[in-house]
Amino acid sequence: MSPVIALHPQSSGCADVPVLRERGQREVFCGLTGIIWLHRKIQDAFFLVVGSRTCAHLLQSAAGVMIFAEPRFATAIIDERDLAGLADANEELDRVVTRLLDRRPEIKLLFLVGSCPSEVIKLDLSRAATRLSAQFSPQVRVLNYSGSGIETTFTQGEDACLAALVPQLPEPQDSSSPEPLLVVGTLADVVEDQFARLFDQLGVPVQFFPPRRANEMPPVGPGTRYLLAQPFLADTARALEARGAQRLAAPFPLGVEGTTAWLRAAADAFGVNPQRLDQVTAAPRERAASALSKQRANLAGKSIFFFPDSQLEIPLARFLSRELGMRLTEVGTPYLHRQHLAQELEWLPAGVQLSEGQHVEQQIDRCRALAPDIVVCGLGLANPLEAQGLTTKWAIELVFTPIQGYEQAADLAELFARPLNRRLRLAA
Numbered sequence: 001m002s003p004v005i006a007l008h009p010q011s012s013g014c015a016d017v018p019v020l021r022e023r024g025q026r027e028v029f030c031g032l033t034g035i036i037w038l039h040r041k042i043q044d045a046f047f048l049v050v051g052s053r054t055c056a057h058l059l060q061s062a063a064g065v066m067i068f069a070e071p072r073f074a075t076a077i078i079d080e081r082d083l084a085g086l087a088d089a090n091e092e093l094d095r096v097v098t099r100l101l102d103r104r105p106e107i108k109l110l111f112l113v114g115s116c117p118s119e120v121i122k123l124d125l126s127r128a129a130t131r132l133s134a135q136f137s138p139q140v141r142v143l144n145y146s147g148s149g150i151e152t153t154f155t156q157g158e159d160a161c162l163a164a165l166v167p168q169l170p171e172p173q174d175s176s177s178p179e180p181l182l183v184v185g186t187l188a189d190v191v192e193d194q195f196a197r198l199f200d201q202l203g204v205p206v207q208f209f210p211p212r213r214a215n216e217m218p219p220v221g222p223g224t225r226y227l228l229a230q231p232f233l234a235d236t237a238r239a240l241e242a243r244g245a246q247r248l249a250a251p252f253p254l255g256v257e258g259t260t261a262w263l264r265a266a267a268d269a270f271g272v273n274p275q276r277l278d279q280v281t282a283a284p285r286e287r288a289a290s291a292l293s294k295q296r297a298n299l300a301g302k303s304i305f306f307f308p309d310s311q312l313e314i315p316l317a318r319f320l321s322r323e324l325g326m327r328l329t330e331v332g333t334p335y336l337h338r339q340h341l342a343q344e345l346e347w348l349p350a351g352v353q354l355s356e357g358q359h360v361e362q363q364i365d366r367c368r369a370l371a372p373d374i375v376v377c378g379l380g381l382a383n384p385l386e387a388q389g390l391t392t393k394w395a396i397e398l399v400f401t402p403i404q405g406y407e408q409a410a411d412l413a414e415l416f417a418r419p420l421n422r423r424l425r426l427a428a
């Protein structure tokens with residue numbers, strides 16, 4: 001049997017548990033990866049990475065299997081030729097942007113996305129964005145953020161992008177009616193539609209950020225209450241709060257329990273009768289619980305180890321332990337935002353090892369010693385760990401797949417059951 005730390009379901013969780021903090025070599029994708037799901041969400045936005053050939057390759061390989069139309073992202077390659085002078089690089093960038101916007105009049109929002117190469121770091125992309133915005137507004141707004149791997153892990157790209165958008169959000173116009181709830185964080189359209197229906201049945205007016213179109217930016221002001229749909233949006237939350245918005249404390253909408261508590265936070269804030277919440281959620285809760293019970297048979301008692309990658313690790317671990325009976329060994333996360341994760345931490349079983357940051361070699365040693373049934377990790381670690389006999393799940397798949405809400409709870413569980421079943425079949 002795998003050595004794991006026993007669960008104590010009656011305990012008060014991990015809210016105060018000491019966290020192993022590591023600062024060493026990391027094995028994560030950079031923030032450019034967020035472009036893959038962001039460009040699908042904001043349908044008239046374009047992401048122009050100012051980077052190197054490596055950046056272009058990363059985007060192409062991450063998006064390669066998913067391109068379904070003319071892509072709304074590209075890389076302007078700044079190579080050594082441009083080292084001769086930054087003025088040349090700025091002129092070149094202006095030329096590229098002008099050509100792009102001439103050719104693609106449907107683009108309404110253009111992001112210049114910074115990256116790691118030193119040539120790019122020397123370019124002032126914020127000035128370039130201001131200059132280009134002045135040139136192309138009001139048809140096109142030009143903003144910038146950094147997706148550099150020096151500064152970001154892969155989900156932080158979304159945080160940086162949304163934080164850059166917050167100052168662009170309009171002020172609320174009508175102070176006589178309550179501000180709609182703001183749901184913050186990219187959700188797949190199918191998930192967003194399901195949540196919109198549930199909020200509608202609850203009588204809670206809602207808007208989503210980011211919106212699907214650049215001209216549908218939701219207003220934000222001191223009366224705005226917002227609910228985070230993703231756990232990796234620390235800078236966005238800070239920017240919203242600087243505009244006066246208040247966060248509704250809640251766990252994240254993963255699994256039946258997380259989704260119900262997330263909806264309840266909104267329902268309570270908007271004065272919805274608890275019985276109404278029960279009525280509205282009864283049918284989807286039952287459907288999800290029944291679908292989950294089938295996956296529980298595959299997953300209960302199996303041990304799991306999380307390498308830090310997506311920042312979804314803690315809500316996922318909570319779901320897998322509480323709703324599927326999995327045994328948590330180590331739960332690593334790139335950053336631990338105690339405030340945003342307060343309820344999630346309370347819901348983790350006592351005794352679980354939490355780690356923040358990474359020293360990849362030491363962590364691999366711990367993982368090997370624990371010999372978990374399944375390991376959640378980045379693509380770079382998956383193949384070597386599989387070769388050593390461990391079963392892995394790619395963290396990035398958990399971000400690309402719709403996993404939030406009742407209707408997706410069983411699909412989320414299946415993402416973990418599938419590699420375990422595959423390993424069983426290979427061993428048979």
Ligand code: SF4
Nearest residue numbers: 030055058115116149
């Ligand atoms: S880590 Fe840096 S150089 Fe590599 S793809 Fe990401 S931004 Fe580009």
